[in-house]
Amino acid sequence: MAENKIKSSEITPENVYLNRRNFMKAGLIAGTTFATGLAYRFFNQPPPPEVETAKIETVKPAETPLPETDKPNSVKEITNYNNFYEFSTNKSSVAEYAKDFVTRPWTVEVGGLVQKPKTFDIEELLKIEQEERIYRFRCVEGWSMVIPWVGFPLKKLLDKVEPLGTAKYVAFETYYNKKQMPYASYAGIDFPYVEGLRLDEANHNLTILATGLYGKQMPNQNGAPIRLVVPWKYGFKSIKSVVKITLTDSEPPTTWNIAIPNEYGFYSNVNPNVSHPRWSQATEQRIGEYTRRKTLLFNGYADEVASLYEGMDLRKYF
Ligand SMILES: Nc1nc2c(c(=O)[nH]1)N[C@H]1C(S)=C(S)[C@@H](COP(=O)(O)O)O[C@H]1N2
Ligand SMILES: [Mo]
Numbered sequence: 001m002a003e004n005k006i007k008s009s010e011i012t013p014e015n016v017y018l019n020r021r022n023f024m025k026a027g028l029i030a031g032t033t034f035a036t037g038l039a040y041r042f043f044n045q046p047p048p049p050e051v052e053t054a055k056i057e058t059v060k061p062a063e064t065p066l067p068e069t070d071k072p073n074s075v076k077e078i079t080n081y082n083n084f085y086e087f088s089t090n091k092s093s094v095a096e097y098a099k100d101f102v103t104r105p106w107t108v109e110v111g112g113l114v115q116k117p118k119t120f121d122i123e124e125l126l127k128i129e130q131e132e133r134i135y136r137f138r139c140v141e142g143w144s145m146v147i148p149w150v151g152f153p154l155k156k157l158l159d160k161v162e163p164l165g166t167a168k169y170v171a172f173e174t175y176y177n178k179k180q181m182p183y184a185s186y187a188g189i190d191f192p193y194v195e196g197l198r199l200d201e202a203n204h205n206l207t208i209l210a211t212g213l214y215g216k217q218m219p220n221q222n223g224a225p226i227r228l229v230v231p232w233k234y235g236f237k238s239i240k241s242v243v244k245i246t247l248t249d250s251e252p253p254t255t256w257n258i259a260i261p262n263e264y265g266f267y268s269n270v271n272p273n274v275s276h277p278r279w280s281q282a283t284e285q286r287i288g289e290y291t292r293r294k295t296l297l298f299n300g301y302a303d304e305v306a307s308l309y310e311g312m313d314l315r316k317y318f
Helices: 004-030 033-043 075-080 154-161 255-259 302-309
Strands: 107-112 118-121 130-138 143-153 169-174 194-198 208-213 227-229 242-248 283-286
Touching: 075 143, 107 154, 118 154, 130 208, 130 227, 143 154, 154 208, 154 242, 194 255
Parallel strands: 107 242, 143 283
Antiparallel strands: 107 118, 130 143, 143 208, 169 194, 169 242, 208 227
């Protein structure tokens, strides 16, 4: 993502990817079938692996559609441009390196400051009413997508374990296994990947545990079988392949804050007015578009979430 020693390997694939897309489109517009065909074959080898996950049978349709200007990205884009450092730091390689990731059996242990700690089997979580949520997704690196997730509000799970009055935060942990993730040790960050939210953020209706996308179970590269999605925060808060959720009374450690504390804070709300120390956050590259668009405060969810941060200096609590 954004650590100094991996900066070049980080930025290069993204630029190559974006330029490659623009080049392909330029070819199409020019209408020169031959050049386009060549460009297509040259820039698309090898073909990305197909996403073959089971259909999720019953999904409650999305209630609040995004505006016309926020059309969902394609499955191909969503599943071949990923950050999942356990598998690879190269966004276009994650799909391939995660393709044999074993996600069954799978359990999520929920405990800490709760009345009824419980380890949930994934099959039990898949029985909770599944809803479609079409959200903007903004990575701190400056790219974005629109993703039609399937999942359920995290609150539904937290309610089952009955948080104690002393619980103020929720800590999350990703599965980690060196055998399944042999390249993790080259990523330059510590594993297991950990994240956290304040309890009121965790209980917000927009915060979901996602079990799939485009009506199918979660592809490995997107965080199978279950991952967090917090659409008003930078993408790294949306921790993948969750195995443990712990209610705590103090702010839990978070992976990118541990790695580079002056660049990545606990809150990490999308904010065009607060620059990253090394780049502006005012605009973003929507994957699949030609020009950058303006980044929206709280990623366009200010009406829903701004009240959570009333009276807080968003520059201090970045
Ligand atoms: N466990 C884990 N979760 C993670 C990451 C990661 O490397 N490991 N990357 C984060 C970052 S930086 C982003 S932008 C999103 C990317 O999600 P996507 O690949 O589904 O688009 O996942 C987040 N969750
Ligand atoms: Mo990210």
